[in-house]
Amino acid sequence: MTNLFYTLFAISISLLLGKLANYLLAGLPASLYGMIFYAVFLQLNWLSADRVAVTNQWLIRHMGVCFVPAAIGIINHFQLLQQHGLALVGIIFSTTFILITFIGLLSERFLIKSVTETSDMRADND
Amino acid sequence: MINNFLINYPVLSAIFICFISISIYQLAANLQQKWLSIWLNPMLITILILVPVLVLLDINYQQYSQATYVLNMMLEPAIVALGYPLYQQFRQIRFHWREIISILALGVVVVISISFFMAIILIKAPEIAIALSLKSVTTPIGITLTDQLTGDSSITAFAIMLAGLFGGLLGPTWLNFIGVTSSKAQGLAVGSASHVIGTAVLVRISAEHGAYSSVALIISALLTALISPWLVPLLQQVLI
Numbered sequence: 001m002t003n004l005f006y007t008l009f010a011i012s013i014s015l016l017l018g019k020l021a022n023y024l025l026a027g028l029p030a031s032l033y034g035m036i037f038y039a040v041f042l043q044l045n046w047l048s049a050d051r052v053a054v055t056n057q058w059l060i061r062h063m064g065v066c067f068v069p070a071a072i073g074i075i076n077h078f079q080l081l082q083q084h085g086l087a088l089v090g091i092i093f094s095t096t097f098i099l100i101t102f103i104g105l106l107s108e109r110f111l112i113k114s115v116t117e118t119s120d121m122r123a124d125n126d
Numbered sequence: 127m128i129n130n131f132l133i134n135y136p137v138l139s140a141i142f143i144c145f146i147s148i149s150i151y152q153l154a155a156n157l158q159q160k161w162l163s164i165w166l167n168p169m170l171i172t173i174l175i176l177v178p179v180l181v182l183l184d185i186n187y188q189q190y191s192q193a194t195y196v197l198n199m200m201l202e203p204a205i206v207a208l209g210y211p212l213y214q215q216f217r218q219i220r221f222h223w224r225e226i227i228s229i230l231a232l233g234v235v236v237v238i239s240i241s242f243f244m245a246i247i248l249i250k251a252p253e254i255a256i257a258l259s260l261k262s263v264t265t266p267i268g269i270t271l272t273d274q275l276t277g278d279s280s281i282t283a284f285a286i287m288l289a290g291l292f293g294g295l296l297g298p299t300w301l302n303f304i305g306v307t308s309s310k311a312q313g314l315a316v317g318s319a320s321h322v323i324g325t326a327v328l329v330r331i332s333a334e335h336g337a338y339s340s341v342a343l344i345i346s347a348l349l350t351a352l353i354s355p356w357l358v359p360l361l362q363q364v365l366i
Contacts, residue, residue, distance in 0.1 A: 011203050011206045011207060012203070014206050014209065015202055015203060015206045018206065027352075027355065028351050028352070029205075029270045029271065029274055029351065030202065031201070031202040031203075031205035031206055031266070031270060032205065032267065032270070032348070032351050034202070034205065034206040034209070035205055035206050035207075035208050035209040035212065036209065036212075036348075037206075037209070038206050038207075038209030038210070038213075039209035039210070039212040039213040039216075042209065042210065042213040043213055043216055049210075049213065052210060053210075056207055056210040057210075059203075059204065059207045060207055060208070060210070060211070062155075063200075063204040063207065063266070064151065064155070064168055064169060064265070065147070065148055065151045065152070065168075065197065066197050066198070066200040066201050066204050066266070067169065067201070067265045067266065067269065067283055068147050068151055068169070068172050068176070068194070068197065069147070069190065069191055069194040069197050069198050070198075070265075070269045070279050070280055070282075070283045071169055071172070071173055071280065071283035071284060071287070072147075072172075072173065072176060072177065072180070072187065072190055072191075072280070073187055073191070073278075073279065073280020073281075073283065074173065074177065074280050074281070074283070074284045075177050075180060075181070075186075075187050075190075075280075076187050076280065077278075077280065077281065080249075080251075080254070080281075084248070084249045084254075087248040087249055088249070088254075088258070088281075088285070089288065090248075091241060091244045091245055091248065091249075091258055092258065092261060092285050092288045092289055092292065093288075093292050094244070095237055095240050095241045095244065095258075095261075095262075095289075096262070096289045096292045096293050096319045096320065097292070097293075097296075097297075097300065097319075098236070098237065098240060099233055099236065099237040099262055099315075099318060099319040100293055100297050100300065100301065100315045100316060100318075100319045100320075101300070101301075101304060101315075102232075102233055102236055102237075103229060103230065103233045103311075103314055103315040103318050103319070103342070104301045104304065104306035104311050104312065104314075104315035105304070105306060106229045106232065106233075107229055107306070107308075107310060107311035107314045107315060108305070108306045108307075108308060108311040110225055110229065111222060111225045111226065111229065111310060111311065111314070112308045112310060112311055
């Protein structure tokens, strides 16, 4: 129970600092600043990762329900779906696969090769 | 009759509507856990059940949105909670963070530009173009960014769900077909385009697939938040 309050407190503090950062710097939304603060505090051990683990995982597992109201907004777009439904789905489908192909090929070419070369060099040195 | 109930008993009706929304979502989530089918995506099932119910009861979106204000309020803390998986991935990426960030940043620029361009050409509505250009990130961040850039966040939520399903269902097969076979590259590719839904599929292939997919989904979301506030207005200036 104390870990639950600890996690909620940690998230609230990070969000408050996020709101302050958003007020002072603008740029990112307050919640994203909050997310970065939260990750950095955990990395610096200012917050205990062990104490937030269980509640945080529960929050992430169930957070999807918070997006239902936004998704239900599709109710306002029946006309748009009737008129442009095919174009909408076509754009989502094609751009998703363009991105998957782009990232996949670049990662295979630059990331995997560099990792392989580094490990080959390490093996040679050994 | 329902409308009178909503007006006369706002608190009671808010509790009732939140309860119905949460119950349907939780039921779908339980079904998905039991059957392990990507098509039982809780958001998809909730929309498919709840939209006809709301239409049938003659409840409009404004009334629904007011009633579920509490759920909307939880969006911000939910995004902050994503800092925990980000912290968990720090170790994973520290050896080749430059390559990963460069590749994902290029991907963000490409996908925002192409989606915006195609939407302006085919649908000719800027708020829809903004919504579609921010569909490759995880839902809370996509919705927040779309609202910030005055796009239509309900379209973003719908598009994010479809992008997740397409990439999760067909992404790994497509990547094998084009010769991208390493788990790191497949994880980064599907995670950047199909976020949580894609990651949920990849975790079942291997732990390394899942780890790199979650790295991609978190970093892509952050990069999109950094890049979109200047790229989207620039595209609006050039294309509209």
